[in-house]
Amino acid sequence: MATDFKSIPIIDIGPLLSKSDDPDMGSDPGVAQVVEQLDRACREAGFFYVKGHGVPDPLVKEVRSIARKFFHLPYEEKLKIKMTPEAGYRGYQRLGENITKGVPDLHEAIDCYTEIKPGRYGALGKPMEGPNQWPQYPPNYKELMEEYISLCSELSRKIMRGIGLALGGSPSEFEGDRAGEAFWVTRIIGYPGVPDANGDNKTDNDVGCGAHTDYGLVTLVNQDDDITALQVRNLSGEWISAPPIPGTFVCNIGDMLKIWSNGLYESTLHRVVNSNAKFRVCVAYFYEPNYDAAVEPLDFCIQKSGGVRKLGKAVYGEHLVAKVQTNFA
Ligand SMILES: N=C(N)NCCCC[C@H](N)C(=O)O
Ligand SMILES: O=C(O)CCC(=O)C(=O)O
Numbered sequence: 628m629a630t631d632f633k634s635i636p637i638i639d640i641g642p643l644l645s646k647s648d649d650p651d652m653g654s655d656p657g658v659a660q661v662v663e664q665l666d667r668a669c670r671e672a673g674f675f676y677v678k679g680h681g682v683p684d685p686l687v688k689e690v691r692s693i694a695r696k697f698f699h700l701p702y703e704e705k706l707k708i709k710m711t712p713e714a715g716y717r718g719y720q721r722l723g724e725n726i727t728k729g730v731p732d733l734h735e736a737i738d739c740y741t742e743i744k745p746g747r748y749g750a751l752g753k754p755m756e757g758p759n760q761w762p763q764y765p766p767n768y769k770e771l772m773e774e775y776i777s778l779c780s781e782l783s784r785k786i787m788r789g790i791g792l793a794l795g796g797s798p799s800e801f802e803g804d805r806a807g808e809a810f811w812v813t814r815i816i817g818y819p820g821v822p823d824a825n826g827d828n829k830t831d832n833d834v835g836c837g838a839h840t841d842y843g844l845v846t847l848v849n850q851d852d853d854i855t856a857l858q859v860r861n862l863s864g865e866w867i868s869a870p871p872i873p874g875t876f877v878c879n880i881g882d883m884l885k886i887w888s889n890g891l892y893e894s895t896l897h898r899v900v901n902s903n904a905k906f907r908v909c910v911a912y913f914y915e916p917n918y919d920a921a922v923e924p925l926d927f928c929i930q931k932s933g934g935v936r937k938l939g940k941a942v943y944g945e946h947l948v949a950k951v952q953t954n955f956a
């Protein structure tokens with residue numbers, strides 16, 4: 628929400644992807660153009676669409692389609708993979724179970740996370756330990772999602788190379804002990820439609836997901852292509868819609884990138900209001916730092932901000948656990 632943007636830019640990241648394994652990618656003119664667009668979008672809105680991302684369209688559609696089938700199963704069936712604190716907050720949560728700023732959200736979801744083996748991060752990792760809980764139906768649910776998640780991870784890593792350059796650093800800024808072992812979060816989300824959504828009777832005060840920021844580095848939103856529901860807040864407090872654009876992901880900045888960039892890039896507030904009659908599905912993939920990463924403003928970002936350090940330090944895993952524990956309080 629750094630400016631009064633009125634729409635969200637579209638960036639074709641094809642040229643970045645084609646050079647993203649070249650350490651000298653920054654001197655490629657095609658890459659430089661993408662990097663400039665990334666910098667602008669991250670400063671002005673903290674949100675952009677990515678096109679030319681290379682994740683096959685049939686797979687993008689299939690993950691939404693199996694999600695829709697799961698949400699339409701009887702409640703008893705969905706409860707077989709019920710989310711509990713003991714299960715590391717992994718699994719299915721019913722409508723109203725997730726809370727944002729004290730208000731229950733009008734969505735149901737399956738939450739999954741990078742699996743953490745017992746003891747891997749000591750006490751820091753304990754609350755999130757555990758295997759994911761995948762639906763039994765359809766039988767290939769787990770395999771399909773794991774393939775999708777792995778493509779989203781590769782794509783996000785490449786976007787982060789562009790963002791490293793966009794900030795004025797190197798393409799490997801977010802590798803190693805920052806995000807070389809990036810933790811991921813995936814939320815498979817269903818938002819009920821409004822029963823009577825025509826004209827004056829429109830009930831748009833039922834919020835699917837209250838205003839929040841995302842927690843990590845970048846998010847890739849795979850949303851239904853016929854419903855506009857995601858809204859992004861600009862500097863004046865207006866809610867700017869992020870309508871679906873087929874063939875793209877909506878990509879936005881998370882809290883940890885805000886800290887590393889010393890606030891040059893903002894994690895922008897956004898919310899979801901489904902005022903359509905149809906059930907809306909979204910699969911959100913979150914690319915985050917290493918679970919145990921200590922995150923504080925990068926020196927070169929402080930220099931770019933006139934030498935003023937604007938944000939304090941956070942440990943990513945602590946930030947995640949604090950969020951997750953209050954999401955279900
Ligand atoms: N992993 C991420 N980013 N999840 C976003 C969920 C936002 C809603 C949540 N209740 C909250 O208040 O954060
Ligand atoms: O449903 C959407 O479009 C976005 C969901 C979201 O913002 C989130 O899960 O963090």
Ligand SMILES: [Fe+2]
Nearest residue numbers: 839840841897
């Ligand atoms: Fe979000």
